[in-house]
Amino acid sequence: MDLTSLIYLTGASGFFTSRAFIPAFFTAVFLRYGEHFPWIGTMEFVQTTGAEPTWFTNNYTILALGVLSILEVGATKIPEAQEALDGVHKYAKTGLSALAAMGVLGSRDIAFAEGMISQAGVFEMVVSAVVGGAVFFFSTIRSGVMDLLAMSDPDDDLGIRGLISWFEDLWSSFGIFLLILYPFVILTVLAVVLGLLFAMRKWAEYKEEKSRIPCTSCGELVYACAVECPKCHTAVENPKDIGFFSQTVDRPAQPGKEQELRLVSKRRCAKCATRIEKRRLPQSCPVCEHSILSDRADQELYTAKVRNRLPKVLGVTFLLSLVPILGIIPGIIYYRIQLIAPFRAYIPASRGFVLRWVVRILFLLLISLQLIPGLGGFMVPIMALISYALYSGYFNKTLREGSSPA
Structure with a gap:
């Protein structure tokens, strides 16, 4: 050679x-x-x-x-x-x-x-x-x-x-x-x-490691965005918020259940903030063994939290959809992040693949209608509503079925 x-x-x-x-x-x-x-x-x-x-x-x-x-x-x-x-x-x-x-x-x-x-x-x-x-x-x-x-x-x-x-x-x-x-x-x-x-x-x-802080009770290193210690389950005082890329950010966490639901939406344990790799429900945290969204009340709060975003999302996407062509992309990104991502994070990949392509085919017609003056402003909001209905339905079905293969 x-x-x-x-x-x-x-x-x-x-x-x-x-x-x-x-x-x-x-x-x-x-x-x-x-x-x-x-x-x-x-x-x-x-x-x-x-x-x-x-x-x-x-x-x-x-x-x-x-x-x-x-x-x-x-x-x-x-x-x-x-x-x-x-x-x-x-x-x-x-x-x-x-x-x-x-x-x-x-x-x-x-x-x-x-x-x-x-x-x-x-x-x-x-x-x-x-x-x-x-x-x-x-x-x-x-x-x-x-x-x-x-x-x-x-x-x-x-x-x-x-x-x-x-x-x-x-x-x-x-x-x-x-x-x-x-x-x-x-x-x-x-x-x-x-x-x-x-x-x-x-x-x-x-x-990630630098964001850890010692537990006030047992000294175990805990993520600053966590709600409680994974070892002794002592509550974390003044937890930090979590950012878009599921990283700890230097601002106060949202109060009460809001922080737990936000952690879940970012595929992290609601208690100790450990990253959750599997896309299924129910499942347990690999560190503290907390069961993710196993409680019916938590499930209802989680779905309600996403559902309450609908009015704002529909209003924003309507305004973006009024801009021909250029308004479609930011509108779709916005409603997917706000309405779809929290559900899709726990829908098994096999179902997500089929659902994604059903939505894509359906939206080909709606995107072409966006060019029609007046009617175009309603296209992205309609896409948001259809996506929300389909993904929330699949999410709730996953919860009802219990454990599903990833």
């Missing part, structure tokens, strides 16, 4: 952190057909990579990777599918990166024949393992950041995860070719991006 291959594999590991199949697909295409691309076709590295197709640059392998890449792009645009992928995605990225590393090393070997394992030397196997390990490490960091966004905004109403997803698609696709043309520049960019992800995750963990 030469220095050029080592540089390429080091840089490519950064692209596998974002996607599993896209970098593998473009790497295989580059190895097989790179000499036909402008600018890079005359490079020595390209001309020595695969006059003879290998297992990795075989047309069937490229076709399979291409199909899987398209499916991967589609899946990452749907929050429910993305959540399902996150559990196994980093393992797929790790495996694909190691296989791609073997493919690069194998295509650089003139004597390469059948059987990748028997042909690859010990050093090549070590390099592949190192590349896979690096991808697993950085994928874990990325998952931590994306999990924080997913718990704060499960429906991606703000579009932050969608924007990141499109950027990662472009980055994984075209970054591979930039790596060939400007290897050291791309390596620097990768180092900066991965460093920022690492710093963001550590900063979030630091802020």
Whole structure:
């Protein structure tokens, strides 16, 4: 293995952190057909990579990777599918990166024949393992950041995860070719991006831990936004409020049950403020074992709290809907955050997926009617009412059924 291959594999590991199949697909295409691309076709590295197709640059392998890449792009645009992928995605990225590393090393070997394992030397196997390990490490960091966004905004109403997803698609696709043309520049960019992800995750963990305060009774560290200690259940004096991204903010909490309901709406335990990862009801807090919304009175208060927002939401969305085209996006984001997110946070992903697409198809007609003068002002409020009715109905059904599979 030469220095050029080592540089390429080091840089490519950064692209596998974002996607599993896209970098593998473009790497295989580059190895097989790179000499036909402008600018890079005359490079020595390209001309020595695969006059003879290998297992990795075989047309069937490229076709399979291409199909899987398209499916991967589609899946990452749907929050429910993305959540399902996150559990196994980093393992797929790790495996694909190691296989791609073997493919690069194998295509650089003139004597390469059948059987990748028997042909690859010990050093090549070590390099592949190192590349896979690096991808697993950085994928874990990325998952931590994306999990924080997913718990704060499960429906991606703000579009932050969608924007990141499109950027990662472009980055994984075209970054591979930039790596060939400007290897050291791309390596620097990768180092900066991965460093920022690492710093963001550590900063979030630091802020979360720094928000803890000692319990006045037993000394146990408790989140400042919690209502009581998870160990001795002593009430927290003057708890702090919780922000949009479910982080502790430096302002007084809302009084009484309001704080507990606000914690629940942000997918945190109503008592100790521990983050709740599962999307189902009923369920117990993994730390203090408090049962989330198990009490009928709490359920009624929670649904009433959301229902009381309807008049304000309908008024705001009516005013926004009067602005053709431009008023739709902020109007939809506003009513989803206010009316839908508190319910959807506890609707199982399987139901949420079906419900989301039913709502999307229904709203295609309503959005087209928004262009009609006078009538357009009622479109977003109608969308808000329909969404509220459907999601609140599913939420109440989940409560009635008791435990549902996540």
